[in-house]
Amino acid sequence: MTDEKNLSLKLIIRVIVFLLIAAFLLIPLGILYIPYDSEETRQSRSFYEADRDSLDVLIVASSTVRNGLSPNEFWHNYGISAYTRGDSKQAPEIALFDLEEALKYQKPKLVILGITQLFSGYPYAKEEPFIRKSLDYKNFSMLKMQTVAEIKKMDHDESLLSFAFPVLRYHSRWNEITYEDYLEANYPDHDFMRGQHRVKEIRTFPDRKFYDPEEKPKDYDEHAWEEYLKIADCAKKNGINLLIVTMPGTTFTYGNHLTASRLCEEAGIDYFDFNLDEVMEESGIDYRKDFYDHHHLNLMGARKATKYLGKYILEKYDIPQWQVSDEVKKRLDSDYTDYMKEYRKYYKHHYLKEDFKNAGE
């Protein structure tokens, strides 16, 4: 009897040891197997490097806001320390994750939130690669696994385990992996754009009148609505102001505006819509040159939008200006310098040189 017990104990110990070794090997291997994406990886990893409690404004958003607002312009023009945690086609659950995870490192006074997914049901299964991109480069945590569990409710095929052990998802890449992958996954460049995605191309659209008294509120996706309310709750719980911002876009209608207003009213939060005729006029955002496509601003448009919004948020919220440590200031100044280099590089040969003059550059 005692021998049988000893045998069982030994077996249990062996299984545990095996699992520990497997986990020990699989986790680092998994990081190597994740397909490297220069910008997403850099942006995800750089956020963790930012000095603790050094941000006053956090931008959490999908591509429209992620592209359309520039943390560097917030700093340069107004002394606001900001960072963007955004992803292309960001699922609302991931916006909540980005905020909750950010709060472990930062205590922002204001969170700016984009709500692109409010008007269409997020196709979770179809956008699985974007969900992976949003989460794969972020630190492993229980919060991350909870977020995946929430997403799994919407896409039952999603594998919880593959987020803990990415090798399970990307094992077929075994013959593609090089030493470069190792270096880039572990030592990405610092993201001087501070989370903003850079798009330089210019597309021209006809001017338009936004306000239409005949329009009715646009339909919305109930799930996304609930998820955005959760973000509002999270901000409220943490005593943070939340501002929902909708960026200019040729397909965003007054009906969309009414629905977004309704969401903000229900959540008890503020709403800022760039599409309003008077905002477009005052901000100087130009349909002819400030757009990358129908609903994304390019770098020039983002610059104008940020300058306008910066002024607005300083008037509305109690946000400190230029009040960061010397070390943080050095980093912010350096980021801005690199950002401007990039900006000039993009546009120096462009025919719109007036923009540099106006900006005093």
Add this chain to the structure above:
Amino acid sequence: MNINVLEYLEKTAADYPERLVYRDEKDSITFGRLLELSRRAGSLLSKKIDPRKPVLVVAEKNLMTPVMYYGVLYAGAYYVPVSRDLPAYRINLIIKTVGASLMLAGEEDMEFVSGLDFDGEVVTAPELICADTDKAALDAVRSRAMDTDPAYVIFTSGSTGVPKGVIESHRQLIDYIEAFTEAFDLGPDEIYGNQSPLDYIAAIRDLYIPLKTGAQTVFIPKKYFSIPAALFDYINEHRVSTICWVVGALVLCSEFRVFDSKKLETVKKVIFTGSVMPCRHLRVWQDNLPDALFVNHYGPTEITASCTYYVVDHPVQDDETLPIGVPFRNTGIILLDENGREAEYGEQGEICVRGTSISLGYYRNPEKTKEAFIVNPANDVYEEIIYATGDIGRYMPDGNLEFLGRKDHQIKHMGHRVELGEIEAAVLAMPETGEAVCMYNKEKQQIWLFYSGETDQKAIGRHLREILPAFMVPRKYKKLDVLPKSFNGKINLTELRSMME
């Protein structure tokens, strides 16, 4: 002039001694026998208790309970019913508050009683009905009786967690029974189907109206309210003509779609109270009982069960809200605004009740009595005591009173005044919803919705966004199979409140 409610029993028993007054699942009792047993009980009790003293009664839904009640009244004392369904903790709180020296209980309740914190004497039902009638003792008691003497104390929930005992006198009870029977033309041919437990205020109608009119009450066992199909059979079998039920009991029947397979063959009057009746459910009842009289009536325990009524004179629409109507005869309603002034006609104010039916106050609780039984600020001639219900109402153009919800159900949220009842009504208008209650978590500043039915949060949210301002859309939703009920069938708000923590 009647000064004692037992005079109803004595007169009716003299007129119809052989007519049945009460019937339970096992047995029935005539007016003559009820009178005799009550007098026997009263004779024994008059030797054990002084007039105007409390006697605890373990009240169960059977024929002995009214005998014990009336026995107490014959002794000149007043009864304090407690139900075995109450948690022991609550019963002990009531026992402690009342401080009675005497308790009455059925023989089958003795084991239960021995587990309570009661040190006084316990008299069993068989002892009471086997006692000899002492006419002289009973006459002596009656000769000193006044209509202002308490008849019973009914305990209701208190916001502090300590139940409040509402004391009501013979005069208030008589006044109420007179007004109620007159309003609905209730005569000797009615057969009432009792739903309420006998320790609950609603039971006074089922118990005392037959004493006045010579009608009969059938005590419907509680178990039938979990199996509505059997409930309909029971009602038909006993040829029940009138039901005075809490809203929840009616909703249960329509929700279970009992009418799809059963008919109510004899019911002619449906009187409901206790909470707001969802018209979607009332419509089901109206469709299936097209010739019946439907009455919404309103009022708290403190004014002897109800003070206003509304006869539903038209087929209702799903999204309609029923008024609470007009006051009973000899009852007045005034609406006081936030400044204690009488609200202008059409404006909302706290519903305050004037008249004889206002109870004597809360048992050994002068503070709470003073809070609720106030001096009418609109009367500068003499100190007129009125009862402030804590409910908000307003007069509609047709002269009916509209119930707008509890005063403490009216909240300030996001800078707006929100009437939670309005949200509930909007949710209840959805055909898939069963029950709905809104509550406010002040700390988190969130409106919660508790609901049942075949719908979900997303559908409710979408529906509410179409008809309510954004700040009125609940932030938290909790779907339950059924909303928790207290022993009297009303929704248990305390339990719901605990779910918000």
